[in-house]
Amino acid sequence: MNALKKSLLTFVCLLLCPPVFAAAPAPLPTAKGRTGRVGTTTAVLDRYALRCQGRAPQRDVRTQSTALWGTKLTWDPEQVTDERRSVLASIDGEAVRKAAAGVKALRLEEGRLVVWPESSSDVVGTVLQGTDTENNPVEVAICGAEPSADDPSVEWYRIEAWNAVAQEWENPCQANALAHSPRALAVSGVWDITGARQDVPGRVTLACETGAISKCVNWGYKPWAERDGKSLADLHQACTRMARADYCGNGRSHTLNGTDIDMYDAFGMLKRTTHASSSWNPAHASFEAAWAPDGAACLARTRYGQTLESIMRECPGRFRTDGAVDFEDGDRCVVRRENVTPGTVLLRNRSYGKH
Structure with missing residues (x-):
């Protein structure tokens, strides 16, 4: 949003990082804070091969009018849950699960994810380890990257997350009447269920365009930017x-x-x-x-x-x-x-x- 714009009428639809090696999956946190290791099994590789194919439908197209992240609250569309939950709260740049050869990590530069070290590879196809709001693990694939037409410091991402309930990849962003297949922005920091933000090394929020975090960036309030x-x-x-x-x-x-x-x-x-x-x-x-x-x-x-x-x-x-x-x-x-x-x-x- 142009900083010189004199006014804004807001329609509120209420609603990285040390080197990381991608050759072998990092320890995968499990529910309740336990840790374990996931081997590169045939089943896991087969699962990664299915990412970004757009097969999974949007199971719940109801507008989440109170969204912070803009994500679905739960993978189970029949479950009634607290508005402060999310199937994807953040991703961990220190746990790249799958990436192109030579990619050891992703880093955040302003509003864009970039590969590390410098190479000809891009971020599309990378699978990252993330967590939901209850600190349960969730894998996230970056399926597309679209530079913002208004600001070169911002890039929109089409993402999918592994839905462990349905056993398939699915867009974790909550759709509504204006965004049938919502994208996400990469924003530094992690938000908790109280809406508070903290800087956590290596952690990035993928904020869907139907949520407040993303919208406030889009309205011109870019947290990495300065004014005067x-x-x-x-x-x-x-x-x-x-x-x-x-x-x-x-x-x-x-x-x-x-x-x-x-x-x-x-x-x-x-x-x-x-x-x-x-x-x-x-x-x-x-x-x-x-x-x-x-x-x-x-x-x-x-x-x-x-x-x-x-x-x-x-x-x-x-x-x-x-x-x-x-x-x-x-x-x-x-x-x-x-x-x-x-x-x-x-x-x-x-x-x-x-x-």
């Missing part, structure tokens, strides 16, 4: 909280699919929309909240009519009511966190509120 000499990493993280209306910073969203919001930031990259269009009428919108990397810094109201009291019960001790925060231009919080001032807030948003 300041890193955008915290702004990107604050955006992931805002996109999902994660007020408490606990990973739980308070929004629905198809929500229109207008957001604007302290860096001046995106500015508040003041002119009406067919997709947005600022006269019908009002200030919702101001955002920090760990959730809402202060709130005027919730996105879909939940009471502020219910949010305060969800995260007791986080917000206080003794003193509003006024950002001017009609942006005024009625509950706030300790030491919040207009100068400490990274991001704000407006929305239509309860429909």
Whole structure:
């Protein structure tokens, strides 16, 4: 997203690394934190040969409106599970399972995965070891790479993961009406079930385009980039909280699919929309909240009519009511966190509120 763009109307579909040898598979972590070794058996090689052939269907095309990673929550479409789960949380660059000759590792450069050492090989066809949100192992194949038309520092990947339930390769990204076969971005760091991000050596998140991590990059908040000499990493993280209306910073969203919001930031990259269009009428919108990397810094109201009291019960001790925060231009919080001032807030948003 062009940093000079004056405004953004956001349609929120709510929702590397030391050398690694690929000749022999690395120890494979098993469920519950145990470790083991997987030999290069005929069965495993046969499985790798089946990757990237596009045979497996999308089993569940329901929109995941609360997605952080944009991935499926579980391989079992009949299982009801917590919104904070994912079949793929991150990949491990220190455990390349299958790669072209001479490829010892993959490294992340801005928003692109590159092979190491330098060679004529590309990343397509590589199988990487990953984990889900419960630290269970999952193998991931990179099936295609598509440079972004807008930014050479970003590359989109078509990926498949080994579905141990169905015993076949499948796109782990959750499809919706706008993205029938979603792609993924490679983003440094690992997000946990609370929505918090950590830097872990060698670990990379493959963020599907239907999730908040990827969308916030696409909206211009690239965590590897800078603005006026300041890193955008915290702004990107604050955006992931805002996109999902994660007020408490606990990973739980308070929004629905198809929500229109207008957001604007302290860096001046995106500015508040003041002119009406067919997709947005600022006269019908009002200030919702101001955002920090760990959730809402202060709130005027919730996105879909939940009471502020219910949010305060969800995260007791986080917000206080003794003193509003006024950002001017009609942006005024009625509950706030300790030491919040207009100068400490990274991001704000407006929305239509309860429909």
